[in-house]
Amino acid sequence: MTTTRTAIVTGASGGIGRAVAQRLATDGYAVVVHYAGNEQRAEETVEAITAAGGSAVAIGGDVADEQAVAALFDQTEQHFGGVDAVVHTAGIMQLAPLAEAEFDVIDRMLRTNIRGTLAVTQQAARRIRRGGAIVTFSTSVIRLALPTYTAYAASKGAVEAMTLILAKELRGRDVTVNAVAPGPTATPLFLDGKDEATISRLSSMSPLERLGTPEDIAGAVSFLTGPDGRWVNGQVLAPNGGVA
Template sequence: MTDTTARVALVTGGSGGIGKSVVTKLVDDGFAVGVHYAGNKAKADALIEEVTAVGGDAIAVSGDVADENAMAAAFDAVESAFGGVDVVVNTAGIMVLGPIAEYDLDQFDQLVRTNLRGAFVVSQQAARRVRTGGAIINFSTSVTRTRLPRYGPYVATKAAVEGLTLILARELRGRDITVNTVAPGPTATPLLFNSNTEQTIQALTNATPLERLGQPEEIADAVAHLAGPARWVNGQTVFVNGGLA
């Protein structure tokens, strides 16, 4: 076990997109980080190399977020390496869009497994393991409020995550652990670009008063605030979306 006084974070989906920016930001803030990945070991290993090259401390852990045994092992690995877990950031998720009337139910089951069961499993482990003074941060989406067509199945999973998170915050009364949800707006990540047409992306860009897409680093800034100084923000869904209505 590494002897370290640094706070420790586990970031699911930490090898790409918003997750990678969260890892980088938390390392900059002095955290030791467990970088979780589901399938792309090479990307996770590359990120670990980037972190260690600048003097940071990180390890890679793997597994299906919906598999309770795999996630228990991931938490075990982080605790073994760094002595405990203070912050859990659950960015892992998938997005496949389509109209509700035509949506494939097998695909819906996969969305529910990854986005909802995965959030539940990770939150459950976090509730058991996060140390006093820590934080649990789940992820939703601003589309729970904008209600865009074709996002129905995805939004159904994310709205459920918001409800789960708000109740967990109250169940952890007395432990000095904050539990919040971050709900990004349209953010320049592969998840957005691979799930939408160019026309839709342009419409999303124009929809915000700032007339641009968010950057992953801007979402990471909000996460870092919740993971660190924002101790009076608890049981909330925080929208990070450039003013998207």
Template structure:
């Protein structure tokens, strides 16, 4: 890729971790297509932050679970920037409930976005990403630490782990890495919504570093996997400050 502008698609980049990832990859010198699902104003804020810092970015909408819309998103990246080297799939939804009480309509919504959405995005990514590129999915540390209330959400991310590990083997010979980042408790609206201060404080205390993660912590891991980390492949990287 020497001498060629690298290009990244970041899904869910209108806020939270996705925005931090988009800004970081742009700061690393990549042209970034900022994907959003339903909030164009916030997506344009991400684009503006990148361009005001001297980077290159534009925004586009798609439902990650719809094949035609995701294909059009990838088409757009190729048309605007000439190709695709990195796909960071941060888009996802979360709903918390004890397993016994969960409305199955919520389970289906989680599955559609987190499992089908990852499958659809990965399908386009593996067809389009250029040699030397990287596909980075998003899992969660809750798959390992097994917090009550997270059964449905963690189940969808367990599926993401499986897809990631298998896809890494299916791209043999193409010099493309496939990994997943698994954040722990991170101070974003997705995480903080509905939690009282005592719960937030408890979860902050779980890490030996005694704080919540911030989106920039997660973006740092994505930057590593998207750029220099060519010998890390087929892994789920727990990005959580040391929570076991």
């Protein structure tokens, strides 16, 4: 009997997460579309997947709440029998020069981006089946060192550190663990609050002279969770069009 391969994609109600969920469904995964608060958009992602002939279900929860994350994995196993890929796209980005940053905003971002990644990857490490793949999300801003991104980049630096170590902790499990570090990508999260001049300047940073698309990033995730990516482990892959 053939076992359906299942992927959990956090933050899959929109943006990069939605593109990843749809791409993995095209690749043959049954997909759990995780969402934090927007159930309607998550259900729209499910509908898009099922309309294209795929299999998907929406499950909500706070990624930084370890009990909610455990419940997410419980429900995934109940629906599909197991977990083979975990792609953790969920995150928040608040920008300000460090001298002006407010710590209640920083704390909320660190809770989601660091504690959330720890909670999701802990459950992934405990439950993912042999031959599986774990993909976290960092950012190319760590290398670009753009002003106003200090706290956000710090949170993603922590994500890279835990990703590289987890890859070694899963020795003998036949599970790959990698991070994806997108460059400037045309998503609501990235475009929010930026004027046309800023968007144009960021677009010109790449030798390809455009912003990335969610589908560009989903292609990188597809590689890491597919058969051609099995020898890539403990790495940070930067789909950024050559900006850094």
